[in-house]
Amino acid sequence: MTDIAALADQELNVADLYPVARRDFGTFVELVFPVLHPGKKLIHAPYLDLLVAVMEGCAAGCYPRVIVNLPPGFMKSMLISIMYVAWRLGVDPTAKFICISYGDDLAKKHAASTRKLMQSTLYNAIFPGTVLDKKSEDHITTTKGGHRYATAVGSDITGFRATEIIVDDPIEPEEGTSELKKQKLRSWISSSVLTRFEDNAKNVFILVMHRVAPDDLAGTLQAQGGYTTLSLPLVAEEEETFVTEKDEIIMTRKPGELLHPGRMTKEDLERLRREISRHAFASQYQQRPVFGGSGMCSIDRLARYDKAPKFELMIHSWDIGATIDGNPSVCTKWGVAKDSDGRDNLYLTDVIRLKLEIPDVREAIKAQDKLDKPALIVIDHRGAGIGVYQELVKAGYRHLYWAGDDGKSNDSKIDRFAKAQLNMYDGVVKFPVSGNFLDGVLYALATFPELKEFDLIDSITQLVAFMPRGLKLARLKRRPMNL
Numbered sequence: 001m002t003d004i005a006a007l008a009d010q011e012l013n014v015a016d017l018y019p020v021a022r023r024d025f026g027t028f029v030e031l032v033f034p035v036l037h038p039g040k041k042l043i044h045a046p047y048l049d050l051l052v053a054v055m056e057g058c059a060a061g062c063y064p065r066v067i068v069n070l071p072p073g074f075m076k077s078m079l080i081s082i083m084y085v086a087w088r089l090g091v092d093p094t095a096k097f098i099c100i101s102y103g104d105d106l107a108k109k110h111a112a113s114t115r116k117l118m119q120s121t122l123y124n125a126i127f128p129g130t131v132l133d134k135k136s137e138d139h140i141t142t143t144k145g146g147h148r149y150a151t152a153v154g155s156d157i158t159g160f161r162a163t164e165i166i167v168d169d170p171i172e173p174e175e176g177t178s179e180l181k182k183q184k185l186r187s188w189i190s191s192s193v194l195t196r197f198e199d200n201a202k203n204v205f206i207l208v209m210h211r212v213a214p215d216d217l218a219g220t221l222q223a224q225g226g227y228t229t230l231s232l233p234l235v236a237e238e239e240e241t242f243v244t245e246k247d248e249i250i251m252t253r254k255p256g257e258l259l260h261p262g263r264m265t266k267e268d269l270e271r272l273r274r275e276i277s278r279h280a281f282a283s284q285y286q287q288r289p290v291f292g293g294s295g296m297c298s299i300d301r302l303a304r305y306d307k308a309p310k311f312e313l314m315i316h317s318w319d320i321g322a323t324i325d326g327n328p329s330v331c332t333k334w335g336v337a338k339d340s341d342g343r344d345n346l347y348l349t350d351v352i353r354l355k356l357e358i359p360d361v362r363e364a365i366k367a368q369d370k371l372d373k374p375a376l377i378v379i380d381h382r383g384a385g386i387g388v389y390q391e392l393v394k395a396g397y398r399h400l401y402w403a404g405d406d407g408k409s410n411d412s413k414i415d416r417f418a419k420a421q422l423n424m425y426d427g428v429v430k431f432p433v434s435g436n437f438l439d440g441v442l443y444a445l446a447t448f449p450e451l452k453e454f455d456l457i458d459s460i461t462q463l464v465a466f467m468p469r470g471l472k473l474a475r476l477k478r479r480p481m482n483l
Contacts, residue, residue, distance in 0.1 A: 018126045021087075025059070026052040028087045028126070029079065035120045036078070036113055043262040046251035047232055048075070050242050053250055054230050055084045058164070058204050059091070067218050068208040069231040069287040074260060080208050081110045081168045085148050086117045088164070090127030093144035096198060098162040102169050104152045110168070111138050111150035154188055161198040166206045167217075173284060176212030178450045186220055210284045214443055219289070233286040234259050235269065279446070296417070297445045303427040308347055311335035313375040313474055315346075316368060317403075319459040320361060320385040321354075328355045330455040331368060334463065336471065339428075344471055346429045346464065351437035351456065362388055369397075369483065376474035378403050378463050399479040401470060403462035414449055417457065419465035429464050 014031065021028040029052065033042040042048075051070075057063040070076040081099055088095050101107040117123055118132060118140065134141035138150040149160050153170050167189070175181040197203040209218055211231075221227050232240075236253040243249050258264060264272075273281060278300070283289035313336050321329040331352040339345050354364055365388070369377060378401045379389045389402055423429050432438060444456045451457065463470050 015125070021126050022091060025056050025084065025087050028090075029083055031126070032083065032086075032117055032120070032122060035117050035122055036082070043260070045260040045262060047259055048079070050230065050232075050251045051076070051079055053244065054228070055080065057228075058084075058206060059088060061202065061204075063228045064204050065221075065227045066204070066206045067221060067227050067229040067231075068206065069211055069218055069229070070208075071232075071234045071259065071285040071287075072210055074263065076208050077110065077168050078113075080206060081166055082113045082117065085166070086114055086123065089118070089140075089142060089146050089148065090123070090130045093130045093142040093146045095146045095164065096162045097146075097148045098157060098160055098165045098193075098196060099148060099150050100153060100155075100165070100167045100170065100193065101150070102153055102172060106169065107150040107152050108137055111140065111148065114148055115140055153185060157192060157196055160196060162196055163198055163202070164204040164206070165193060165196065166208065167193065168208045170207075170209060170217055171212060173210075173212045173280065176216055176283070176289070180450065182213065182216060182220075183452065185217055189217065211287045211289045212283055213447075214289045214439070216289070231287045232259055233288065234264070235286065237286065237288075296414075296448055297421055297424070299442050299446050301425050302445070303424075303430045304433045305347060305430045306433050308335060308349065308432075309337045311337050311347070314349075314372050315376045315378065315463060315470060315474055316365075316372065316374045317378040317459050317463040318365060318385075318388075319380045319455045319462070320358075320383070320388050321356075321455060322358065322384040326355075327453050327455050328353050329361045329364070330354075330459040331365075332456070332459045332463070333368075333372065333374075336474065343428055344467070345427075346423075346467065348429075348431050348441070348460075350435075351441060351459075353456070358384055358388065362391055365392065366395075373479070373483075374474075375399060375477065375479055376401055376470060378470060380458060380462055396480055397483070399474075401473050403466070413454060413458070413461075416461045416465045417448055420461040423464050423467050428467070 017027055017031060021031050026049065029048075030042060034040065051068070054063060054066060054068065058066055068076055068080065081101070085097050085099065088097070099107065099110060101110060115132075118130070131143045132140060133143045140148040149162070151157055170185055171181065194205065207218060207221060209216075211218060213219070222229055236255050236257045238255055240251070240253040241249065242251045258266070258269065272285070279289075315334045315336065316331055317334065318329065318331045321327040332348060333350040333352070335347040335349050337345055337347065352364075352368065354361070356364060361384075365377065376399050377392075377397065379385050379392075381389070381402045389400060392400060431441065440456065441460075444451060448457050
């Protein structure tokens with residue numbers, strides 16, 4: 001990016017940079033920043049160069065699908081939804097944009113800033129060939145047929161076509177725990193937004209947001225593949241090096257370095273850490289969402305363990321899925337040991353998640369039983385679980401427990417979760433500090449009841465909610481000697 005303040009040393013006028021700004025997005029940003037921020041100077045940081053390079057790659061067709069994850073307050077919307085759109089319409093007045101934000105107010109705010117920029121004397125000097133025809137609040141149109149149409153998530157965009165679509169902050173952070181909200185957004189993007197391209201062979205889709213959940217829109221699209229992702233945490237967690245296609249270094253950071261010390265100092269960082277929750281900082285500022293938080297269960301209150309004690313016995317808890325195409329079958333494995341006060345403690349040691357037909361589920365239960373030799377197998381008492389339970393009894397398995405209350409409605413699931421939560425908050429249910437299954441467990445606990453699948457939660461709560469009963473049955477030593 002061009003340092004405008006250095007122009008005096010080169011005996012150049014700002015106007016000398018107009019031709020450069022027409023082909024160089026970074027120069028354009030430096031020049032027009034004061035239009036939207038009167039009296040202020042853009043404080044440069046290497047990540048801005050990196051973001052500029054990505055956007056220029058979009059304009060050149062090198063990056064047709066892009067995800068940009070940056071912390072709040074670091075100019076991602078200003079550069080992409082406003083300045084980039086204005087620059088592209090200056091370079092090509094026939095370009096067509098659909099710009100989508102979470103709500104109408106934000107969409108109109110970005111549209112107003114774009115219109116202010118494109119109506120400025122400076123912009124008209126840089127791009128004299130781009131003239132605005134229609135100047136409505138949410139629909140900016142050029143005399144050559146290009147446009148920027150602003151709308152909110154969920155709106156009817158039938159009738160509008162675009163060469164580039166920008167989705168900017170499509171979901172509020174507090175909605176990151178709502179499976180209903182997330183699925184509604186996913187469906188709208190796939191069924192409505194991605195069908196609005198004018199030319200399916202040549203189009204650009206840009207998602208810009210800070211992360212709110214592991215399975216938010218950014219996470220979902222990344223999992224699908226085909227996306228170029230620029231994800232920058234506020235504080236570097238590992239060494240970062242970004243280079244151009246010519247191997248020219250754009251940006252480097254060492255662990256612990258801030259993204260932009262000019263915008264947030266270390267003192268500001270420490271204050272931020274004190275003021276917001278750990279999971280909000282991890283997701284929105286570090287772009288590393290681990291779990292959400294519906295408010296029903298606070299992950300911070302769960303007891304954790306590093307090194308497991310010697311267990312008195314093991315318990316398996318199975319929630320049964322009916323088919324390969326349906327919900328999975330989930331087994332949570334628990335070790336039992338007494339603490340220093342003589343209280344029974346449950347230690348979660350592993351999670352098994354399988355998508356199998358019922359005969360194969362039965363064999364999986366037998367195989368895991370043979371592997372760990374648990375004193376008790378807990379099986380859910382609904383649907384497919386009934387038949388599995390009966391077949392295992394016929395096969396000679398006597399160390400079975402047909403789990404708790406009926407749990408058929410969401411209300412009873414919530415009641416059972418609340419009972420389990422009492423034991424979890426009491427510290428007698430312990431979760432490991434690490435493990436390849438841990439993120440999924442913490443996320444499910446934190447986001448309940450706003451979940452797409454309840455199988456993992458059911459596997460946990462059908463034992464933990466009725467812990468005394470389960471432990472009593474486990475100690476009856478009903479496991480057959482021949483198994």
